[in-house]
Amino acid sequence: MKKEYIVDTPRMPVSWREETKAHKFCPGCGHGLILKALGQAIDELGIQDRIVFVCDIGCCLLAWDLFNTDGVQTHHGRAVPVATGVKRANPDSICIAYMGDGGGYAIGAQHLVNATARNERITVLLANNTNYAMTGGQMAPTTLIGQKTETCPYGRSIEQHGEPTRGPEMVAAIAGHGAYVARGTVSQMNQLKKQIKTALQTQLDGSGFSFVEALATCPTNWRTNAHETWQFLNNNMGAYFQTGEFKKPEEQEV
Amino acid sequence: MKDLKEKNETKDKYAVRPIVGEKRAFATGNEVVAWAALAADADIMYGYPITPQNEIMHYWTRMSEKYGRGFLQTEDETSAGFTTLGGVLAGRRSFTATSGPGNMLMQESMCMAEMMRLPTVMIVQQRGGPSTATVIYSQQEVNLTCFGGNGEGFRIVYSTCSHQELFDYTINAFNVAWTHRFPVFVLGDGYQAKMREPVTMYDPRDKGITMVPTEPYVLKEGCAGVDREPQQMRNTYNTEEELNEVVEGLNAAYQAVIPQVVKHEEYACEDADYVIVAHGVVTRAAQAAVEYFREKGLKVGHFRPVTLRPFPGEAFRPIADRAKKILVAESALGQMRRIMTDTIYGCSTPMVNFFKPGEGISTEEIIVKVEEMMAEDK
Numbered sequence: 241m242k243k244e245y246i247v248d249t250p251r252m253p254v255s256w257r258e259e260t261k262a263h264k265f266c267p268g269c270g271h272g273l274i275l276k277a278l279g280q281a282i283d284e285l286g287i288q289d290r291i292v293f294v295c296d297i298g299c300c301l302l303a304w305d306l307f308n309t310d311g312v313q314t315h316h317g318r319a320v321p322v323a324t325g326v327k328r329a330n331p332d333s334i335c336i337a338y339m340g341d342g343g344g345y346a347i348g349a350q351h352l353v354n355a356t357a358r359n360e361r362i363t364v365l366l367a368n369n370t371n372y373a374m375t376g377g378q379m380a381p382t383t384l385i386g387q388k389t390e391t392c393p394y395g396r397s398i399e400q401h402g403e404p405t406r407g408p409e410m411v412a413a414i415a416g417h418g419a420y421v422a423r424g425t426v427s428q429m430n431q432l433k434k435q436i437k438t439a440l441q442t443q444l445d446g447s448g449f450s451f452v453e454a455l456a457t458c459p460t461n462w463r464t465n466a467h468e469t470w471q472f473l474n475n476n477m478g479a480y481f482q483t484g485e486f487k488k489p490e491e492q493e494v
Numbered sequence: 495m496k497d498l499k500e501k502n503e504t505k506d507k508y509a510v511r512p513i514v515g516e517k518r519a520f521a522t523g524n525e526v527v528a529w530a531a532l533a534a535d536a537d538i539m540y541g542y543p544i545t546p547q548n549e550i551m552h553y554w555t556r557m558s559e560k561y562g563r564g565f566l567q568t569e570d571e572t573s574a575g576f577t578t579l580g581g582v583l584a585g586r587r588s589f590t591a592t593s594g595p596g597n598m599l600m601q602e603s604m605c606m607a608e609m610m611r612l613p614t615v616m617i618v619q620q621r622g623g624p625s626t627a628t629v630i631y632s633q634q635e636v637n638l639t640c641f642g643g644n645g646e647g648f649r650i651v652y653s654t655c656s657h658q659e660l661f662d663y664t665i666n667a668f669n670v671a672w673t674h675r676f677p678v679f680v681l682g683d684g685y686q687a688k689m690r691e692p693v694t695m696y697d698p699r700d701k702g703i704t705m706v707p708t709e710p711y712v713l714k715e716g717c718a719g720v721d722r723e724p725q726q727m728r729n730t731y732n733t734e735e736e737l738n739e740v741v742e743g744l745n746a747a748y749q750a751v752i753p754q755v756v757k758h759e760e761y762a763c764e765d766a767d768y769v770i771v772a773h774g775v776v777t778r779a780a781q782a783a784v785e786y787f788r789e790k791g792l793k794v795g796h797f798r799p800v801t802l803r804p805f806p807g808e809a810f811r812p813i814a815d816r817a818k819k820i821l822v823a824e825s826a827l828g829q830m831r832r833i834m835t836d837t838i839y840g841c842s843t844p845m846v847n848f849f850k851p852g853e854g855i856s857t858e859e860i861i862v863k864v865e866e867m868m869a870e871d872k
């Protein structure tokens with residue numbers, strides 16, 4: 241008897257670029273999920289024609305041709321100033337700076353801090369996977385206490401390296417009126433998509449800077465299997481990095 | 495930001511001309527650069543304070559407000575460089591200005607501009623080096639401006655010698671950049687930046703100069719992926735072969751541009767036994783020295799490269815071959831000379847160095863040097 245297979249095309253966001261799929265991330269990587277949430281948010285807001293997607297260096301650069309939108313890939317840490325430059329010169333553009341925790345909190349920290357302080361009308365989307373993944377798993381500002389990486393092989397210690405950077409908390413502390421700051425996780429996709437959508441809406445409204453950190457998985461460098469990966473994301477990272485909204489535009493209107 | 499948008503939309507921001515007819519002024523070089531950028535219809539400046547270029551920003555911020563142009567003071571020169579790239583990507587005539595340690599930080603973004611052929615314009619007012627050194631003067635940023643970064647120096651560098659040239663070449667820089675799509679640098683120095691001298695400012699349109707139209711790299715007409723292919727730009731490649739092809743392509747494009755932009759000036763070189771080579775403000779001392787010697791009937795000439803990158807080696811070669819001796823005068827330890835000697839490889843004419851890193855060079859000093867060379871030959 242002839243067996244019938246139902247062929248179903250994977251449901252990708254419309255704003256994704258079909259020709260460049262499947263994407264280039266490792267199996268189990270969180271980037272694909274973050275970018276799916278971003279794609280859905282772009283679709284729902286209907287702003288594909290206005291997007292300039294600026295990606296940083298690190299694994300995030302693999303997304304340089306992921307969307308069916310215009311985009312620029314820049315140097316490590318420099319996505320924020322490039323997006324700022326475009327936005328300042330073309331206020332109608334919707335500029336997204338996409339980066340990792342190293343790009344945002346280490347090499348490009350001065351750009352993140354000052355773009356926040358100036359309340360630049362751009363959206364920063366940052367993947368936090370607690371390590372420098374593209375370069376082979378070194379310690380990042382977000383590496384958890386006790387977590388082993390290539391440059392802290394005996395585990396990160398508070399004494400030597402300080403406490404892991406809490407990005408959204410830092411950004412929220414200096415963000416101005418009308419800014420939006422949140423942290424989501426790839427294990428809560430609905431929440432993450434909603435946060436990214438609110439961030440983009442904040443830029444569309446022109447009310448202020450918008451920032452979303454997404455907790456992401458990195459089984460390749462964590463050296464974890466599927467179960468351990470999810471455990472680390474939800475339990476270890478979840479215990480230190482609280483998800484939720486840290487600043488909302490309407491809160492300051494009062 | 496909103497104001498800029500409104501101004502852009504509601505009226506032609508270039509309708510009001512900043513300069514009508516010819517305007518004679520007695521101004522600092524920095525002021526002249528700001529006026530030139532304004533006259534060249536520059537849209538936006540991104541900058542960060544560093545001496546001796548600060549007044550470019552000071553004048554730009556005062557005037558840009560009146561004429562609906564943009565300005566952003568960034569958190570550092572790294573950011574000023576990269577935001578300038580952003581402005582160019584958005585299709586705006588964008589520029590920045592810096593000096594010394596700031597020039598170092600901007601090399602990162604200028605590398606990206608080379609790789610992606612982004613027509614950035616950057617004014618450099620050289621100060622002393624290495625490190626923080628002085629805020630006053632030098633010609634020590636030649637290496638950095640011509641070849642800074644981990645690349646091949648696909649850029650065009652004009653070394654100016656006067657306020658008039660600062661004005662002329664700043665306007666020219668925007669047109670050369672947007673015509674050829676390579677980063678363009680106007681290399682001045684602290685003396686030119688800070689001193690005042692007479693200059694004639696003008697609207698380029700009155701001189702028959704058309705400003706080369708700009709175009710956006712991102713967000714062109716239509717929706718990406720629907721009406722047109724998405725414009726996705728990168729500077730990272732996966733294999734050696736892939737990169738090699740890209741760099742060879744850049745090189746071919748750059749080599750084709752060289753004959754169109756390379757520039758030099760000759761002063762009594764045709765029969766010169768002694769040729770003084772100097773660039774930037776030092777050319778003024780060299781020109782005066784040539785006048786002095788020619789009045790005495792002595793065959794002294796001066797070759798001045800205007801573009802340091804590309805270097806006018808082809809024009810210099812026959813002059814260098816014909817001369818008995820060459821004097822290289824520089825306010826640096828041979829940064830220009832290294833570029834020059836490379837382009838005249840095989841030339842056996844002896845060269846005498848007159849290097850004063852971080853210090854000005856006077857006509858009298860050059861005269862003494864040339865007389866010493868003549869005495870040796872007697």
